[in-house]
Amino acid sequence: MSSARARAQARAGSAFALPAFALIIALLLAPLAALLALSVTDYRLGAVVVRWIGLDHYAALFSEEVFQRSLRNTFLYVAFVLPGAVFGGLGVALLIHARTRSRTFYEIAYFLPVTATLVAMATVWQFMLHPSLGPVSRLLAWLGFGQVDLLNDPSLALGTLALIGLWQVIGFNMVLFLAGLSAIPRDLYEAAALDGARSAVDRFMRVTWPMLGPTTMFVMVTSTITAFKVFDTVVVLTRGGPLGSTETLLYVLYLEGFQYFRTGYAAAMTVVLLAFLVLLSILQAKVIDRKVHYA
């Protein structure tokens, strides 16, 4: 390549990258710097005097009850959603993968919640769970559970949100598992059969499960991140209640930053949140690396 051509390419490359650089600085790097700076001040929206307070906000995070509770609730929510999201998605994918004529119907049925606007569907769920008008409550009463108000019972509300979260995410994971399943070479099953793997359980344990390892890891990490960011259903259905039992990280962050305008404090909270997410993403990147080796 001539040096004139190389120079022309370098010029074009810089020109093409310029808008991207500008956007990254304006919408990613500058906000991050501002976030770090804000997190060590007592700034509140509209304040005239701003004081440097060092790491006080970070220290406060670890003693303030609301944040601690939101942390607990979020981890609990993730723990509720994750097993169902992974094993439910895998189970559905395994069953659907073996179907031929009915496969399309099942795929559509399970994927539909993924495409639907969650805020709109949450209002539907609210109506479905209505203690006197909703079909779910009628069903529960008919099954002998008595009158239950799933969204207004402090011991049940978070679990109910988790079930709705599961309802939304399971089809997404199913599609990922289906892709993983169709990537498994057929001859592996034949080889396993020659080795004496007769039953379906044998074939699953010797071929399917190990071959799906990377997909499973990947699904686990993405489902964790998705569950970690639960927000819409909290806003629509519980607003953190009853008794703070559904206050989650993002909901508390939204309240502090954009309703109470405790800006500096919310900034510190965001930095902690980012630390969690970067950790999860590094895990995710590791998983993708592994996936490349298998593929």
Next chain:
Amino acid sequence: MIERWFTRALAHAVLMLGAAVMLAPFIWMILTSIRPADEVFGAVFKLIPGRFAAAENYSRAFFEGNLLRAMVNGAIVCLGILAVQLLTAIPAAYALAKLRFRGQGLLFGLVLFGLCVPIQVPALPIYLGLAQAGLLNSYFALMVPFFLTVFGMFLFRQFFRTYPDEVLDAARLDGMSEFEIVWRLATPAALPAIAAFSVFSVVAHWNDLYWPLIVVTSSELATPPLGILAFRDTESGGNYGALMAGAALVTAPLVVAFLLARRAFVRGITMTGVR
């Protein structure tokens, strides 16, 4: 033989049960949206409405609430975001994949870092900036954080890397500028990736609640999720028929698109999974 038949029947039973749970909210939404109010509150429960009230419920949702406006806003915001995303991400991705320039490694590193930063992180400073500039409550405020799509850059870069260098060199010998190569050669070749990314982007921003909730207070600028929330709160008297009609209207564009272009749609949404 009988055992075979039995496992198949069992698989169908389990799948049908699951599908019933998955579809129940949709069915309930549709059934309620055509049910008159007196039957919603009626003592006797009927699955199929005795009298069809589709017209009154849907027209109420469409005209008395703010939903029509919200859906138009949703379309404007989604298309505006997508247009800027494609215009900035495609050339940058092409440069990352096929050109050598200063700052290339830095840009790619920033893209990878950006992949793990969700909107909730820069939201606070961007909000403060918009407030300072008096730009809250505008289409611009709704769109601006999403003009940057590191995910789009990453995805298109992966795609352009597979594009044959020989074709590019031939085009250069023919006298095509890099600018022409991006828009007349690389972009048409990348249409499948662009389609999948567009699905991904539109779905994400049509459904987004977090950011619109923060920057928009005027009902004139409500996006579909905000429109539904506002409609629910004004209908708190409990006109569930109209509310469900509203939910159906807001959900319909994406669900219909999904049913019409299932493969492309699934590919778009699950792209995060196969990147």
